[in-house]
Every structure is written in C-alpha cells, then in structure tokens.
Amino acid sequence: MLASQRQDRILADVRARGAVRVADLVVELDVSDMTIRRDIAELARLGVVRRVHGGAVDAHHTAHELDFAVKRTLAATQKLAIARAALAWISPGSSIALSAGSTAHLLAELIAADPALRPLTVVTNSLPVADTLHLASRRPGSALDVVLTGGVRTPSDALVGPIADAALGQLRVDRTFLGVHGLGPDGLTTPNLLEAQTDRALLRCASDVVVLADHSKWGVVGLARIAALDAVDLLISDEGLATEACAAAASAVGQLLLAPATASPQTPPPQSPTTERGAS
Template sequence: MLAQQRQDVILADVRARGAVRVTDLVGTLDVSDMTIRRDIAELERQGLVHRVHGGAVDAHHTAHEPDFAVKRMLAAGEKSAIARAALAWITPGSSIALSAGSTAHLLAELIAADPTLRPLTVVTNSLPVADTLHAASRRDGDRGLDVVLTGGVRTPSDALVGPVADAALGQLRVDRAFLGVHGLGPDGLTTPNLLEAQTDRALIASAHDVVVLADHSKWGVVGLARIVSLESVDVLITDSGLPDAARRIAQAAVGHLLLAATTATPERGEP
C-alpha cells in the first residue's frame, strides 16, 4: 500500500471514530509503528489530525466525541500519572465530584483500591465511575464509601447529562470537583457535547474547589462548546509533556499548575 493510501485509511478512521491508536493501525495496515507515526506526522503537517501520545485525534471535528473506550486507550501513561497525582488532593471525610472521562475513571479506580480514603462521598455523572465505586463499596461491605449518581441522558463518553443531571447537581455541594475535559487552551475548557458543557458547569458550581485532569495532548484541542475559562480552575493537573508556551499560559491563569511525573521524576507542586 502506498503512503497516500495508508494516510487516506488513517484519516477515514480518525474521522469515523474521532481518534485512532498507532498499535491498532499497525495491525490493520500491516506496517511498522514508525511507518504509522510518519503517516500521522504527515497528516498533522497538512492540518488534518493532531498527534497525541499513542495515536491521533481529529483536528477539525469540534462536534465529534470519541467513545469512552477510545479515550481510555490514548495517552494511557500520562492519564495514569495524572490520576495518581490527583489522589493526593482527596482527604478522608470529604465529599468530591468526579466527572465523566477516562482520566476521572482512572482516579475512581485508585479511590476504589484505597481504603485509607474512607469515609468518602463521591458524586458523579459517569456510569463507569459509578460502577467502579459501587463495586468497591459492595466488596468492602458498604463501609464508608457512598456513591451518588445523577440521572440524565447518556453520551458517547458514558456521561449522564442534561436537565435531570443539572437539577441533581444544583441541589448538592461538594468539597472538590475533579473534571476531565475534551480540550483546553487559552480560551478555556471545551467539549464537543453541548449538554455535557452545561452539566460540567453545574458540577463546577457545586464544588468549593475545581481540579481539572487533562493530559498534555488536550492542549489546543477545541470542542464545540465552551465550559469555563482557565481562570475558573483552582488546580490543573497535567503532565510534563505540556509545551513550555502552554505552561506559561496555564501558570498565569489557573490557581495551581501541577505536572504529574510519568517517569521517576517527582511531581512539581503539592496540595
């Protein structure tokens, strides 16, 4: 297969799914990962995709929302590091909110595995987060882990959104909200889903502090709907892959910027 033919296949896959993984394309196209990376680099040069760790996302479709399984596969190492760093911002006896998204779900898995964080109340509009925490609560005999799941309309990312979710969140107050986002940049946080943007704003309004969980590949990605400005973020936890220019912008806008370590390098910043 010629390079142009491979790139056409890759672009079609990105536009159909919103994102692709290098490892999947290696198997599909029967070429080396370096060949796929060169093809993705060429598509990025043409402005058709954005490279992210482990794959690529659509550069143009601001209204396209990849499904939860696709999101979970991209930038997996960075997301795990961010979730580990976020765990330090949770204290026993508190109430927190967890949004939908793959990084928030990784944080939920860490919470589920850590009995020292009990008692803890978790409010969420994410079905995978609720399932993970509910399973841990049943396993532990319901000792100190309470899960509150909003209602709402299900999105491709397995979030519950819309007026029902907004009304539920409007009645609640939590100590800290942990929010995953589709994209962020100088203009703030964005998502492809209009209803999810409104529900995310309701989740933010319910919290005393807002912690955003976003790996470096999210910087510069723009969704259709704006959620809030960077100035509304108390803590941004990202990773050391964030470019220097983006670090300076984020540092000036958010309350606290934390770069989670993906290697042996310690995290920069602490609660």
Template sequence: MLATQRQDRILTEIRTHGAVRVADLVAALGVSDMTVRRDIAELARDGLVRRVHGGAVAPDTPARSTDEPGFEAKRTRSSAEKAAIARAALADVEPGQALALSAGTTTWLLATLLAADLTRRPLTVVTNGLRVADALHGTPDVDVVLTGGVRTPSDALVGPVADATLLDLRVDRTFLGVHGLDADGPTTPNLAEAATDRALVRCAAATTVLADHTKWGTVGLARICGFDEIDTLVVDTGLGAEARAYLADAVDRLVLATPTPRDAR
C-alpha cells in the first residue's frame, strides 16, 4: 500500500471514529509502528490531524488541558449530564458490595444517591474524595474508608499515603471520575492523582468510568489507564455518534445516560 493510500485510510478512520490508535493501524494496515507514526506526522504537518499520545484525532478536537479546576467550579459544569450518569451507574451497585469511589463531582453525585437509597445497603465504600466521604458520612449500614493523603484543588486525597492504603484493599467495583478522555484512555492533569486513580483501578475486580460528553477530546497531563482495564464506561447521550462508535469498540460495555428535566434542577 502506498503512503498516500495509508494516509487516506487514516483520515477515513478519524472521520468515522473521531480518533485512531497507532496499534490498531499497525494491525489493520500490516505495516510497522514507525511507518504509521510517520504517516500521522505528515498528516499533522499538513493540519489534517492532531497527534495525541498513542494515535491521532481530528484537528478541531479540544487540545491538551493542564488546568485543574476546584470542586465547586466543576460541580456546575454539565450538571444535568452528570446527574444522569450517576443515576445510570447506581444500577451496578448491589447490597453487600465493597466499592471504591474516586474523587470527583460525578462520583460525589453517585455517593449522594447511595446515601438516599435504602435498597442497596449494607455497603462498604472506599474513597479518596473528601466530598464523597462527606456525602456518605453518618449513613446507616454504609462503612466509609477514607484513604488519607495530600489534598488537591479538587478535594482529592492523593500521594504515597493514599496509594499505600489502596495497595492491600480489594473491592468489587471502582467508580472512577476522570478529567479527560481520548482515544488512549482517561487522563487527569495531576500526576499524583493519576497514580492514586491507578491504585483505585488495580484494587477492583471491575472498573466503571463516569465521564460526561465534554470530557471526550480533553487530554490531561497524565494517563490513568487503558481501555482494556475498563469494564464499563457511562457517558451521556450528548456524546457524538463517531465517538460512541469508537468507545463501544474500546470497552466491554458502553452505557448511554439520558438527562431528564429533573436532572437540570
């Protein structure tokens, strides 16, 4: 296959799915990793794609984000979508389980639902999120384990203390909120938070990522994990068709949550 044919194929894949991964192109085109990377580099020089870690995206995809807003700033963004996602995630919780909830506004909404739902108790909830712990504090038949650690602007506890706490724990499912999501997986702008999020993933038998549609195409400084480590991804119906198709192939289960007028309150 000529270089121009390969590059046309790459552009077609990006137009269809919104993003491509180098590893997938190597398998599909039957060429080396370096050949694919050179093709992507040429397309990027022409402004036809934007290179990201592990692949390429459409040139108009939002660029890398290193900003880490505080909890209150994030809480007001896409609030209806986040409420719908939290409600959909609640369906995966069963009485008697041990859960881990990362810090974040969507996981905090899930925690408020758990605090109000008598049918899903008893539960044990491990969290590195101060707001998550506050939402569950004093809830009968819900034991809360707070990891400890250094506090971030988003009210997450991270660092060696948090990571050491999670090292020897085992939970049924981790619910992970993320800052960004692209073709290579979820990301965060905080290096220490990425390490603690990875520990939350490692301690779980299954992992559910909660991400509203605005997270797609936002790339934080640090990658958390790959799609092969994610069992379920819950997003809202605002996600575009191309991104849906890509993510449906990338994870075992893609759940689309539909916001309601009640969620917008």
C-alpha cells in the first residue's frame, strides 16, 4: 500500500470514528509504528487531523463527541498523572462533584482505592464514575456516599439535560472536578450542547472549580462553550503543555499546576507548585 493510500485510510477512520490509535493502525494496516506516526504527522501538516499522545483526532469536527472507551486510550499516561495530582485537592469530610470524562474517571478510581479520604460525598453525572465509586461504597465502613444526578445519556456516558441540571441546582459542594473536551483563550468547550449546560450547573454548585485537561486539549474548540477560563480556580494539566499555552492559561485561571508523568498524591504545601493568575 502506498503512503498516500495509507493516509487516505487513516483519514477515513478518523472522520468515521473521531479518533484513531497508533497501535490499532499498526495491526490494521500491517506496517510499523514509525510508519503510522509519519503518516499521522503528514496528515497533521496538512491540517486534517490533530496529533495526540498515542494517536490522532479529527482537526475540524467541533460537534463530534468521542466514545468513553476511545477517550480512555488517548494521552493515558498524562491523564493518570493529572488524576494523581488532583487527588491532593480532596479532603476527608468534604463533598465534591466529578464530571464525566476519562480523566475524571481515573480520579474516581484513585478515590475508590484510598480509604484515607473517608468520609467523602461525591456528586456525579457520570455513569462510569458512579459505578466505580458505588462498588467502593459497598465495602464495610467505607463512609463513601455517591449521588448520581440522572439525565439523558451521551456518547461519553455523561448524564445531561434538564433533569441533571435541576438536581445540581439543589446541591452545594466544596469543589467540582471538571473534565473538558477542549480549552483555550476562548474558554472551556464541549461538542454536546446539553452537556455544556450541565457542566455549567456543575460549576455553579461548587465553591471551587478544578479543571482536568491534558495538554492535547489546548486549542481544541468544541461546538458549545461552557465557561471562560477565569471561571477556573485551578487548572491541572501536564508537562506537555506548550510554553505559549502555559502563559495564556496562567494569565486567566486562578492557578496552573503541571503534573509530571511520575506525579504521586501529596498534600499541597502552603506555597503549592502552581502559577498564580496574571503571572507571566
């Protein structure tokens, strides 16, 4: 198969599924890992796909929403580092909200495995998050309460719409941990109109807002805007975030924390390793 034929096949897969993995394409096209990466690099140069860790996503479809199973495979190492860093911002005896998304689900898995965080109340509109935490809550003496909002299910396994919004409107939590489809100078975005509204309800019910977004999300623009960057108290990303993006984010959000790949949970010190709003 010629390089142009492979690239056409890869592009067709991206447009059909929203994203592709290098490992899957190696098997599907029977070529080396480096060959696939070169093909993706060429498609990215042409502006038709966007490279992410482990694969590629569609560069143009702002209304396309990836399945939860696909999201879990993209930038997996960075997402786990972000989840580990986020764990330090959860205190026993508090109430938190977790949105839908693969990074939020990784955080839920860490919460489920850490009895030191009990007692804890978690509000969520994510079915995978609720399932993970429900299993942990059934352990004797777990002191873990899970509140699932209800609503209409999206491809990312989020529950959204008027029912979810009404439930969140009656609740108040200490901190919301929000995963997003994309972010940039124009704010936080998602491909799903109803999810944007429910995400705004998640922001309104919290005293503090923490956004979990790996570096590949910067510059991605979804169809619906959730909020401006200045609505974010803490943005946790990873060390792959470009210098220009770091500067733009640091000037808008309350704090910026870049989680290293080897991040492990630790209590934030009085002067935590973050960049303050407005810093250069």
